[in-house]
Amino acid sequence: MRPKPFAPIPASLPATVPFIGPETLQRRRGAAFDARLGANENGFGPSPAAIAAMRDEAARVWQYGDSTSHDLRHALADHHAVPAESVTVGEGIDGLLGNLARLMIDRGDVAVTSDGAYPTFNYHVAGFGGALHKVPYRDDAEDLDALSAAARNRGARLVYLANPDNPMGSWHQGPAIRAMLDDLPDSALLILDEAYIEFAPDSAIPQIAADDPRVIRMRTFSKAYGLAGARIGYAIGHPDLIDGFERIRNHFGVNRMAQAGALAALRDSAWLSDIRHQVGKARDRLAAIAAANGMTALPSATNFVAVDTGRDGAFSRRLVAALERQGVFVRMPGVPPLDRCIRISCAPAPELDILAEALPRALAGL
Amino acid sequence: MRPKPFAPIPASLPATVPFIGPETLQRRRGAAFDARLGANENGFGPSPAAIAAMRDEAARVWQYGDSTSHDLRHALADHHAVPAESVTVGEGIDGLLGNLARLMIDRGDVAVTSDGAYPTFNYHVAGFGGALHKVPYRDDAEDLDALSAAARNRGARLVYLANPDNPMGSWHQGPAIRAMLDDLPDSALLILDEAYIEFAPDSAIPQIAADDPRVIRMRTFSKAYGLAGARIGYAIGHPDLIDGFERIRNHFGVNRMAQAGALAALRDSAWLSDIRHQVGKARDRLAAIAAANGMTALPSATNFVAVDTGRDGAFSRRLVAALERQGVFVRMPGVPPLDRCIRISCAPAPELDILAEALPRALAGL
Numbered sequence: 001m002r003p004k005p006f007a008p009i010p011a012s013l014p015a016t017v018p019f020i021g022p023e024t025l026q027r028r029r030g031a032a033f034d035a036r037l038g039a040n041e042n043g044f045g046p047s048p049a050a051i052a053a054m055r056d057e058a059a060r061v062w063q064y065g066d067s068t069s070h071d072l073r074h075a076l077a078d079h080h081a082v083p084a085e086s087v088t089v090g091e092g093i094d095g096l097l098g099n100l101a102r103l104m105i106d107r108g109d110v111a112v113t114s115d116g117a118y119p120t121f122n123y124h125v126a127g128f129g130g131a132l133h134k135v136p137y138r139d140d141a142e143d144l145d146a147l148s149a150a151a152r153n154r155g156a157r158l159v160y161l162a163n164p165d166n167p168m169g170s171w172h173q174g175p176a177i178r179a180m181l182d183d184l185p186d187s188a189l190l191i192l193d194e195a196y197i198e199f200a201p202d203s204a205i206p207q208i209a210a211d212d213p214r215v216i217r218m219r220t221f222s223k224a225y226g227l228a229g230a231r232i233g234y235a236i237g238h239p240d241l242i243d244g245f246e247r248i249r250n251h252f253g254v255n256r257m258a259q260a261g262a263l264a265a266l267r268d269s270a271w272l273s274d275i276r277h278q279v280g281k282a283r284d285r286l287a288a289i290a291a292a293n294g295m296t297a298l299p300s301a302t303n304f305v306a307v308d309t310g311r312d313g314a315f316s317r318r319l320v321a322a323l324e325r326q327g328v329f330v331r332m333p334g335v336p337p338l339d340r341c342i343r344i345s346c347a348p349a350p351e352l353d354i355l356a357e358a359l360p361r362a363l364a365g366l
Numbered sequence: 367m368r369p370k371p372f373a374p375i376p377a378s379l380p381a382t383v384p385f386i387g388p389e390t391l392q393r394r395r396g397a398a399f400d401a402r403l404g405a406n407e408n409g410f411g412p413s414p415a416a417i418a419a420m421r422d423e424a425a426r427v428w429q430y431g432d433s434t435s436h437d438l439r440h441a442l443a444d445h446h447a448v449p450a451e452s453v454t455v456g457e458g459i460d461g462l463l464g465n466l467a468r469l470m471i472d473r474g475d476v477a478v479t480s481d482g483a484y485p486t487f488n489y490h491v492a493g494f495g496g497a498l499h500k501v502p503y504r505d506d507a508e509d510l511d512a513l514s515a516a517a518r519n520r521g522a523r524l525v526y527l528a529n530p531d532n533p534m535g536s537w538h539q540g541p542a543i544r545a546m547l548d549d550l551p552d553s554a555l556l557i558l559d560e561a562y563i564e565f566a567p568d569s570a571i572p573q574i575a576a577d578d579p580r581v582i583r584m585r586t587f588s589k590a591y592g593l594a595g596a597r598i599g600y601a602i603g604h605p606d607l608i609d610g611f612e613r614i615r616n617h618f619g620v621n622r623m624a625q626a627g628a629l630a631a632l633r634d635s636a637w638l639s640d641i642r643h644q645v646g647k648a649r650d651r652l653a654a655i656a657a658a659n660g661m662t663a664l665p666s667a668t669n670f671v672a673v674d675t676g677r678d679g680a681f682s683r684r685l686v687a688a689l690e691r692q693g694v695f696v697r698m699p700g701v702p703p704l705d706r707c708i709r710i711s712c713a714p715a716p717e718l719d720i721l722a723e724a725l726p727r728a729l730a731g732l
Binding site: 001002003004006007008009010013014015016017018019020021022023024027036039041042043044045046051054055057058059060061062063064065066067068070091092094095098102103104105106109127128157186187188189212213214222226227228229230231237238240241243244246247248250251252253254255256257258261 | 379390412433472493553594596597604609612613
């Protein structure tokens with residue numbers, strides 16, 4: 001007997017994964033990586049207070065987590081000076097993007113994004129039967145005018161913009177993003193993915209009212225706060241939009257330890273400042289390593305650096321593979337002309353030392 | 367300006383929650399519960415090895431979890447003597463049910479369940495536009511014949527059966543469930559929710575081949591393994607069905623500490639045996655407390671007991687509210703005639719002592 005057929009939308013989808021995880025790559029190569037620089041994780045780690053809070057909460061892990069993430073949600077509301085009704089907590093931005101796609105996308109609805117931008121957004125849009133329309137990057141940055149023009153021309157329901165951008169590390173100033181909102185058609189909701197915003201200059205943060213119905217902002221504890229493995233993030237938007245998540249989300253889905261860890265991490269602003277400082281130093285070091293190898297680090301407002309190899313995507317792909325053989329995990333953009341770059345995460349000095357040794361060897365072998 | 371309209375299915379849904387969590391109830395009453403006996407959590411707690419593993423893994427929480435849950439998945443495959451391709455790990459049974467509903471349910475597709483059974487299944491089916499058909503319990507147990515007959519009559523795509531059952535604690539023998547599979551129409555996939563199976567006699571476990579395409583089994587670390595707050599469970603089914611989850615799941619959605627904790631919990635079979643023993647004693651104690659108050663505990667193969675008040679749903683509702691005022695959190699079935707009962711979770715003796723004191727006071731006040 002064969003299994004029952006899937007419903008039409010999943011039946012039309014491939015089995016896929018937006019990213020192959022480093023653990024899978026390690027199993028394939030039969031050895032652990034010496035430097036884990038490919039997933040934009042924060043190797044400087046979370047606040048010790050966050051680790052302590054999670055370890056403490058482990059004693060209560062027999063209890064389900066608070067289904068409303070009440071304490072964290074209210075702390076986030078205070079932190080951003082927005083009403084708690086404008087904040088929802090979810091299983092990382094990936095989880096929030098999935099729920100948002102489900103809330104907004106009916107079969108055939110159009111979502112606009114940049115060609116080469118975050119693949120997990122594309123995965124979720126396709127997963128609900130949406131039609132993706134992609135516009136090219138311009139000068140290694142997401143093209144605000146092209147995104148809003150495409151949204152108008154296609155009657156888009158969703159427009160995705162990461163600021164700062166992943167995978168290029170480029171960023172726009174807040175006022176430019178505010179201006180973009182005015183250019184969007186009435187049909188469209190802007191998803192402003194601010195996963196890396198804590199690494200960006202303040203001027204990159206647009207002043208947007210929490211109840212502006214044209215935009216939903218997404219933030220995470222995975223990057224600057226160093227809690228990627230805890231799976232916790234949040235969205236800020238109009239209360240009626242935020243309330244929509246209550247119709248579909250997995251109410252008890254946020255890990256209890258993650259809630260405690262995120263709350264402690266949010267409160268440790270000194271640690272966050274130090275992380276910013278360390279990441280800034282690591283960016284400089286990555287730029288120096290790139291230059292020492294005849295390559296150019298692009299400016300970055302994130303915890304990673306896109307390094308321009310000066311060659312094409314085929315070269316970058318060979319370089320990423322060669323680095324993997326040297327025990328260094330990095331990734332690269334998926335489409336030209338971005339794929340002339342490789343993407344390297346900021347990390348503590350010992351890992352960058354390993355990179356500094358491995359990179360010339362990898363290049364020499366190509 | 368108003369927010370953008372939702373897609374048709376979510377637009378038609380209410381903002382709802384299958385359960386109001388105990389933290390929300392505590393905030394409403396302005397005080398913590400003295401005894402938390404309402405969510406079928408395992409107050410005896412997880413294996414100390416699981417807590418130690420999670421605390422240890424907290425040091426690596428800056429890394430995303432393994433997107434394939436490789437080590438846990440393979441350990442589960444060994445544990446159940448099934449191929450790893452028949453196992454998928456997800457964010458608890460709640461998360462797995464949501465993904466399964468999404469895989470199988472198109473607008474208007476029928477799902478059959480029992481009236482009064484697990485509301486989160488209903489939530490997910492409605493959430494993907496499915497049509498629920500409910501059949502009554504018979505003798506406080508899910509009615510296998512009625513479920514399969516309804517599936518045939520309605521051309522159901524999904525049939526939900528929890529064995530043992532929640533909220534009644536009743537159970538069927540394995541051979542009866544195997545026989546039910548032969549009665550299902552070709553259209554239907556049986557979801558066998560075995561969240562409580564570790565508390566049941568071995569004879570309640572049906573012998574079903576891992577690649578039987580008529581059924582998917584769901585298991586969790588939330589109950590016997592005591593890891594409710596970690597949000598981790600798994601499903602066993604035909605490899606092609608299991609592979610379908612790869613099309614839609616949140617690949618990096620399972621918390622890194624949860625994976626480590628679940629693996630350690632699975633390996634500590636001695637702890638699981640002891641939990642079974644403690645839960646058995648607590649069930650007996652709950653039966654004695656019920657009897658001492660003129661009520662009757664129904665037989666249970668779970669870590670909770672449905673206590674028949676001998677009255678109606680209105681009485682039970684008042685009793686649940688009165689217990690809440692006494693600081694004791696319990697729940698009750700949602701529909702007649704099941705709602706003549708209240709549902710009390712097994713717990714360590716100090717919490718049952720509190721119940722034993724509070725129950726006569728609560729009853730006296732009605």
